[in-house]
Amino acid sequence: xxxxxxxxxxxxxxxxxxxxxxxxxxxxxxxxxxxxxxxxxxxxxxxxxxxxxxxxxxxxxxxxxxxxxxxxxxxxxxxxxxxxxxxxxxx
Numbered sequence: 379x380x381x382x383x384x385x386x387x388x389x390x391x392x393x394x395x396x397x398x399x400x401x402x403x404x405x406x407x408x409x410x411x412x413x414x415x416x417x418x419x420x421x422x423x424x425x426x427x428x429x430x431x432x433x434x435x436x437x438x439x440x441x442x443x444x445x446x447x448x449x450x451x452x453x454x455x456x457x458x459x460x461x462x463x464x465x466x467x468x469x
Contacts, residue, residue, distance in 0.1 A: 418453035419446045419465050427465055437462045444469035 417434065419427045427446055431438045437460070448466045451457065 414457045414461070416449065416451045416453055416455050416457050416463055419449050419463070420453065422446050424467060431463065435461060439464040440467065441465070442467035 414434075417430060417436075419430070422430070423445060424440060424443060427438060427440065436457075439462070441464070444467045446465050447468045450464045457463070
């Protein structure tokens with residue numbers, strides 16, 4: 379027969395402390411809320427988006443043609459570490 383297990387009331391305090399905002403940011407991918415923000419490409423032409431992105435050192439994925447209708451990340455959002463923006467265009 380197995381020896382009885384002794385129960386204790388020892389609780390780790392680390393488990394009682396919620397993570398800080400900084401720890402949550404690092405755990406969720408590390409976007410710096412104070413870092414560079416995504417520009418607003420909505421309403422711009424493909425050429426304008428390419429020129430502005432190049433000037434900012436951003437990589438862009440372009441889909442469609444006409445004027446920019448949507449982007450990810452949204453304008454003003456923190457840019458991911460890769461500084462990459464997806465832009466959809468439509469006529």
